[in-house]
Amino acid sequence: MARFEVPEVDYTRYSNRQLAAIPLVVLTVALLVIGGAYATTGAPVDPGLDFTGGTELRVAVDAPSDTQAREDIREAFTATPDSIQRVGTSDVYIVTFQTEGSETAQNEFTRQLESEAGEAGFDVRSIEGVGAAFGSETQQRALIGVVAAFAGMAALVFALFRTFVPSIAVVISAFSDIVIPVALMNALGIELTLGTVAALLMLIGYSVDSDILLNNSVLRRSGDFYESTYRAMRTGVTMTLTSIAAMAVMAIVASFFGIGLLASIGTILVFGLVADLMNTYLLNVSLLRWYKFEGVAR
Structure with a gap:
């Protein structure tokens, strides 16, 4: 039976700036796309029937x-x-x-x-x-739900780690994991509906799970920084790739049978989980390494 092995990355070959550069550039481009959509349409992403009526x-x-x-x-x-x-x-x-x-x-x-x-x-x-009035009310409630979920996640993370840099690393990664799929929704023509809002909420959970796994391994367990990072990667990358495969299959099958909502949810989750891999093991690792070797933890 085939077994998947997560390759060990030699992080010593790259500086913290090099590791953080790609995630930050992608995040900047995503924010520009969303800003452009908002400037032209008045909304960060095209709202669907649930929100417009x-x-x-x-x-x-x-x-x-x-x-x-x-x-x-x-x-x-x-x-x-x-x-x-x-x-x-x-x-x-x-x-x-x-x-x-x-x-x-x-x-x-x-x-x-x-x-x-x-x-x-x-x-x-x-x-x-x-109705248009009901759709507008639904849109407001969905926005409040996303903001409340993100704020609650941030508060919980700060309560768990009680230090700024590791906590803000998780929050930035989660923020980027949401922003990048929203930008891609504009590019792919996926509308914002109650179903796609649920997908974005799911991404918050996925992001926090992988980031907390990494932070716990590096900050609270014994071992060298790079050993701890690889230990977290073996579990985190395997879980994320499994989820990506499952969501990709769901999106393909749903598209074939014309189930638009499931296809949209699957597509958003695939892109969001790929972004989570990038943000967790490039951006978050760079911030944790700076904190461990050059920051206040020195």
Whole structure:
């Protein structure tokens, strides 16, 4: 049976600045992408139906080709669809419309879409509407949830280590692990929904787990700095790579079957976990090594 072995990295070949350079450059680029998105759209990432309000239809379309089906869908409705997604290789399509207005207007718009779909000969499998006011409230609650989770994580980390540099290393790594996937969501066109918010919250947990494992091994266990780092890497890298493989499989399978939410969650987690490997074993290691040999712990 094949066994995976984590290779031992010779950190002595690199200075702390060299180790920290790549994660910091990637983080800077990610922040610029998010800043650019916010400047142009007013949001750090494109919000989905859960946060903007609108209607989602699942319709079966009898058409000879995917191109023809999409054209038939656009012609069937007086309103312009915000997005049209095919479910796997089936004849079912997910059509979304973003709307503004009161709940009464939203309900009337939903009934109109259902009527137009029936007149076009589409088989309406499901229809769901979200009011703009409810979507805005949901967006605020999701933002509060992410901020509260991050603040709670930071407080717990500072309470555990009670020293600034090791604690701030964990917090910076967790922050970067969230920012990088959010930037990639802009690049890949993944919308911010309740599901993708849950994925970002999961990344906080993954990040803290690997970083605390490293910090504990270096600061609280006996042994040379590099021996302690490798000991933590053997466990941390194995766990993270296993999670990456599982999330990649989920994203691929979900994409094949047209389950957009699971595909988005899997994609975000894959990129976030890859970022976690970089931040933990480059940025965090550089800060811990500086703390151990050059900082206040000297």
